[in-house]
Amino acid sequence: MIITYFGREHFKLTVGDLVVAVNPVSKEGRGKVAKYGADITLVTTNHPDYNGVEQTEHGEKVPFVVRGGGEFEVKDIFIKGFNTVTKLLDGKKEKEYQNTSYVLTLDGIRITFLGALSVMLAPEHKEIIDETDVLFIPVGEDGFLLNAYDAHKLAVSLESKLVIPMDYNEKSLPIFLKESGAEKVEPVEKLTIKKKDIDSKLGEIILFHEM
Numbered sequence: 001m002i003i004t005y006f007g008r009e010h011f012k013l014t015v016g017d018l019v020v021a022v023n024p025v026s027k028e029g030r031g032k033v034a035k036y037g038a039d040i041t042l043v044t045t046n047h048p049d050y051n052g053v054e055q056t057e058h059g060e061k062v063p064f065v066v067r068g069g070g071e072f073e074v075k076d077i078f079i080k081g082f083n084t085v086t087k088l089l090d091g092k093k094e095k096e097y098q099n100t101s102y103v104l105t106l107d108g109i110r111i112t113f114l115g116a117l118s119v120m121l122a123p124e125h126k127e128i129i130d131e132t133d134v135l136f137i138p139v140g141e142d143g144f145l146l147n148a149y150d151a152h153k154l155a156v157s158l159e160s161k162l163v164i165p166m167d168y169n170e171k172s173l174p175i176f177l178k179e180s181g182a183e184k185v186e187p188v189e190k191l192t193i194k195k196k197d198i199d200s201k202l203g204e205i206i207l208f209h210e211m
Contacts, residue, residue, distance in 0.1 A: 001107040003191040005208035006034045008049055009115065009138065009166045015107045018075060021063065022102075022113055022136075026052030032210065037061025040074050044100045044115025047088055068100050079104040082128050086118040088144060101125070108195040109133045112158065116167070118145050120154060133198055135160035139168040139176045148175035155180070161201040162193070164208070180205050 004012040008031040009023040021038035025031040029048035037058035043051050043065065056063050064074045069083040079102055086099040101114045101121075112132040118140070121129075137155055138145040145167055146154065155163045165176055177183050182205035189209050198204075 001109055001193055003134075003164075003193070003208075004211055005166075007032045007210040009044070009136070010034065010050075010052075011113075011136065011164075011166075012036065012038070013106055013111070018077075018106075019061075020077070020104075020106065021056040023050040023115065024052040024055045025049055026055065034211065038063040040077065040079075041065050042079070042102050042113065043067045044102070044113070045086065045088070045097050047090070047097055047116070049088075050116060066102070068098070077104055077106065080128060082125055084117060084119055084121075084125070086116045086145070088116060103129055103132070109193065109198070112136065112160070114138060116145060120146075120150060126158070129158060132158055132160045133195070134162045134164065134193075136164045136166055139165040139172045141169070141172055148172045149179060151176055152179035156203065159202065161198045162204050162206050164206050177205065 002014040008025055010025050011022045013020040019038045021041045025033055026048045035055050038056035041053050041056045041063040053065050066072050069081040072079040081100045081102045084099050086097050087094055088097055099116045103112050110133045112129050113136040137151050139148050139151045185205050185207050187207040187209045
Protein backbone atom coordinates (compact mmCIF):
# COMPACT_ATOMS: atom_id res chain seq x y z
CA MET A 1 0.00 0.00 0.00
CA ILE A 2 1.19 3.49 -0.88
CA ILE A 3 0.02 6.44 1.25
CA THR A 4 0.16 9.98 -0.18
CA TYR A 5 -0.71 13.12 1.79
CA PHE A 6 -2.20 16.34 0.40
CA GLY A 7 -2.65 18.32 3.62
CA ARG A 8 -5.44 18.72 6.18
CA GLU A 9 -6.97 15.23 6.38
CA HIS A 10 -6.69 14.38 2.69
CA PHE A 11 -4.92 11.09 1.99
CA LYS A 12 -4.75 8.81 -1.04
CA LEU A 13 -4.30 5.10 -0.34
CA THR A 14 -3.21 3.02 -3.34
CA VAL A 15 -3.03 -0.75 -3.67
CA GLY A 16 -2.23 -1.75 -7.25
CA ASP A 17 -4.93 -0.16 -9.42
CA LEU A 18 -7.26 0.46 -6.47
CA VAL A 19 -7.39 4.03 -5.16
CA VAL A 20 -9.09 5.06 -1.94
CA ALA A 21 -9.38 8.79 -1.21
CA VAL A 22 -10.14 10.08 2.27
CA ASN A 23 -11.42 13.59 3.09
CA PRO A 24 -10.44 15.45 -0.09
CA VAL A 25 -10.61 19.23 0.27
CA SER A 26 -13.32 20.95 -1.80
CA LYS A 27 -12.77 24.15 -3.77
CA GLU A 28 -14.55 26.04 -0.99
CA GLY A 29 -12.37 24.48 1.72
CA ARG A 30 -9.20 25.61 3.42
CA GLY A 31 -6.32 23.59 2.06
CA LYS A 32 -4.78 22.27 -1.11
CA VAL A 33 -7.13 20.95 -3.78
CA ALA A 34 -5.87 17.85 -5.62
CA LYS A 35 -7.60 16.23 -8.60
CA TYR A 36 -7.36 12.51 -9.40
CA GLY A 37 -9.58 9.49 -9.93
CA ALA A 38 -10.54 7.27 -7.00
CA ASP A 39 -12.48 4.02 -6.74
CA ILE A 40 -13.70 4.75 -3.22
CA THR A 41 -13.95 8.10 -1.44
CA LEU A 42 -14.51 8.28 2.30
CA VAL A 43 -15.93 11.47 3.79
CA THR A 44 -15.91 11.80 7.56
CA THR A 45 -17.50 15.24 7.87
CA ASN A 46 -19.81 17.24 5.61
CA HIS A 47 -17.61 20.34 5.75
CA PRO A 48 -15.75 21.98 2.81
CA ASP A 49 -12.39 21.09 4.34
CA TYR A 50 -13.22 17.38 4.06
CA ASN A 51 -16.04 16.76 1.54
CA GLY A 52 -14.51 17.53 -1.90
CA VAL A 53 -15.81 14.34 -3.53
CA GLU A 54 -15.83 15.98 -6.96
CA GLN A 55 -12.05 16.25 -6.80
CA THR A 56 -11.78 12.45 -6.88
CA GLU A 57 -13.76 12.08 -10.11
CA HIS A 58 -11.44 11.93 -13.10
CA GLY A 59 -11.83 10.41 -16.55
CA GLU A 60 -13.81 7.19 -16.29
CA LYS A 61 -13.29 6.93 -12.54
CA VAL A 62 -16.31 7.92 -10.48
CA PRO A 63 -15.85 6.81 -6.87
CA PHE A 64 -18.23 4.96 -4.63
CA VAL A 65 -18.76 7.52 -1.86
CA VAL A 66 -19.12 6.53 1.79
CA ARG A 67 -20.56 9.18 4.11
CA GLY A 68 -21.65 8.19 7.59
CA GLY A 69 -21.89 5.23 9.90
CA GLY A 70 -22.69 1.65 9.00
CA GLU A 71 -21.09 -1.29 7.22
CA PHE A 72 -20.15 -1.25 3.54
CA GLU A 73 -18.53 -3.63 1.09
CA VAL A 74 -17.00 -2.07 -2.02
CA LYS A 75 -14.64 -3.90 -4.40
CA ASP A 76 -14.10 -6.60 -1.76
CA ILE A 77 -13.12 -3.91 0.77
CA PHE A 78 -15.07 -4.04 4.06
CA ILE A 79 -15.60 -0.63 5.65
CA LYS A 80 -17.18 0.08 9.01
CA GLY A 81 -18.07 3.59 10.16
CA PHE A 82 -19.17 4.92 13.54
CA ASN A 83 -20.42 8.39 14.37
CA THR A 84 -19.35 11.05 16.85
CA VAL A 85 -20.04 14.77 17.14
CA THR A 86 -17.48 17.47 16.40
CA LYS A 87 -17.34 21.27 16.44
CA LEU A 88 -15.80 23.17 13.53
CA LEU A 89 -15.73 26.72 12.21
CA ASP A 90 -18.32 27.45 9.54
CA GLY A 91 -16.99 30.73 8.24
CA LYS A 92 -16.41 32.61 11.50
CA LYS A 93 -19.11 30.78 13.46
CA GLU A 94 -18.75 27.60 15.48
CA LYS A 95 -21.06 24.84 14.28
CA GLU A 96 -21.70 21.25 15.34
CA TYR A 97 -21.12 18.55 12.75
CA GLN A 98 -21.41 14.79 12.65
CA ASN A 99 -18.06 13.07 12.27
CA THR A 100 -17.67 9.49 11.09
CA SER A 101 -14.58 7.43 11.88
CA TYR A 102 -13.80 4.51 9.56
CA VAL A 103 -12.16 1.13 10.00
CA LEU A 104 -11.12 -0.82 6.90
CA THR A 105 -8.52 -3.31 5.72
CA LEU A 106 -6.37 -2.71 2.63
CA ASP A 107 -3.66 -5.08 1.46
CA GLY A 108 -3.98 -6.96 4.75
CA ILE A 109 -3.36 -3.76 6.72
CA ARG A 110 -6.04 -2.67 9.18
CA ILE A 111 -6.60 1.09 9.03
CA THR A 112 -8.41 3.38 11.45
CA PHE A 113 -9.19 6.87 10.15
CA LEU A 114 -10.63 9.03 12.93
CA GLY A 115 -11.52 12.07 10.80
CA ALA A 116 -12.43 15.40 12.42
CA LEU A 117 -12.67 13.86 15.87
CA SER A 118 -12.91 16.30 18.77
CA VAL A 119 -13.81 14.00 21.68
CA MET A 120 -12.18 10.95 23.24
CA LEU A 121 -13.64 7.68 22.00
CA ALA A 122 -16.21 5.76 24.02
CA PRO A 123 -15.52 2.12 25.00
CA GLU A 124 -17.95 0.89 22.33
CA HIS A 125 -15.98 2.77 19.67
CA LYS A 126 -12.75 1.11 20.76
CA GLU A 127 -14.49 -2.25 20.52
CA ILE A 128 -15.35 -1.50 16.88
CA ILE A 129 -11.73 -0.57 16.16
CA ASP A 130 -10.53 -3.64 18.06
CA GLU A 131 -6.96 -3.45 16.77
CA THR A 132 -5.28 -1.30 14.17
CA ASP A 133 -2.09 -1.28 12.13
CA VAL A 134 -2.24 2.32 10.89
CA LEU A 135 -3.99 5.08 12.83
CA PHE A 136 -4.81 8.45 11.24
CA ILE A 137 -5.46 10.89 14.08
CA PRO A 138 -6.23 14.65 14.15
CA VAL A 139 -3.94 16.81 16.27
CA GLY A 140 -5.66 20.15 16.78
CA GLU A 141 -6.35 22.62 19.55
CA ASP A 142 -8.89 22.70 22.38
CA GLY A 143 -12.42 23.06 21.09
CA PHE A 144 -11.62 22.08 17.50
CA LEU A 145 -10.37 18.51 17.01
CA LEU A 146 -8.48 16.54 19.62
CA ASN A 147 -5.77 18.58 21.28
CA ALA A 148 -2.21 17.28 21.11
CA TYR A 149 -2.26 15.76 24.60
CA ASP A 150 -5.55 13.89 24.10
CA ALA A 151 -4.45 12.77 20.63
CA HIS A 152 -1.32 11.23 22.14
CA LYS A 153 -3.29 9.51 24.93
CA LEU A 154 -5.77 8.08 22.45
CA ALA A 155 -3.04 6.89 20.08
CA VAL A 156 -1.30 5.08 22.94
CA SER A 157 -4.54 3.45 24.12
CA LEU A 158 -5.29 2.10 20.63
CA GLU A 159 -1.83 0.49 20.42
CA SER A 160 -1.47 1.13 16.70
CA LYS A 161 1.71 0.03 14.94
CA LEU A 162 1.97 3.27 12.93
CA VAL A 163 0.46 6.63 13.94
CA ILE A 164 -0.11 9.34 11.32
CA PRO A 165 -0.98 12.81 12.72
CA MET A 166 -3.09 15.10 10.51
CA ASP A 167 -4.88 18.45 10.55
CA TYR A 168 -2.21 19.84 12.88
CA ASN A 169 -0.74 23.32 13.02
CA GLU A 170 2.61 24.81 14.01
CA LYS A 171 1.59 24.84 17.70
CA SER A 172 -0.10 21.46 18.08
CA LEU A 173 2.33 19.27 16.14
CA PRO A 174 5.46 19.95 18.26
CA ILE A 175 3.50 19.16 21.43
CA PHE A 176 2.24 15.89 19.97
CA LEU A 177 5.71 14.88 18.79
CA LYS A 178 7.22 15.68 22.18
CA GLU A 179 4.56 13.69 24.03
CA SER A 180 5.22 10.80 21.64
CA GLY A 181 9.02 11.01 22.02
CA ALA A 182 9.28 11.64 18.28
CA GLU A 183 10.76 15.14 18.08
CA LYS A 184 13.42 13.98 15.60
CA VAL A 185 11.13 12.20 13.16
CA GLU A 186 11.80 13.23 9.54
CA PRO A 187 8.89 13.79 7.10
CA VAL A 188 8.59 11.50 4.07
CA GLU A 189 7.22 12.23 0.60
CA LYS A 190 5.20 9.01 0.39
CA LEU A 191 4.97 5.86 2.47
CA THR A 192 5.03 2.39 0.96
CA ILE A 193 4.23 -0.32 3.50
CA LYS A 194 3.55 -4.04 3.65
CA LYS A 195 1.94 -5.86 6.56
CA LYS A 196 5.08 -7.87 7.32
CA ASP A 197 7.15 -4.67 7.58
CA ILE A 198 5.08 -3.15 10.38
CA ASP A 199 4.10 -6.17 12.48
CA SER A 200 6.98 -5.57 14.89
CA LYS A 201 6.34 -1.84 15.32
CA LEU A 202 4.32 -0.09 18.04
CA GLY A 203 3.35 3.58 18.04
CA GLU A 204 5.86 4.69 15.40
CA ILE A 205 5.04 8.24 14.25
CA ILE A 206 4.97 8.94 10.50
CA LEU A 207 5.06 12.53 9.20
CA PHE A 208 4.51 13.52 5.59
CA HIS A 209 5.57 16.35 3.33
CA GLU A 210 2.45 17.68 1.61
CA MET A 211 2.26 16.83 -2.10
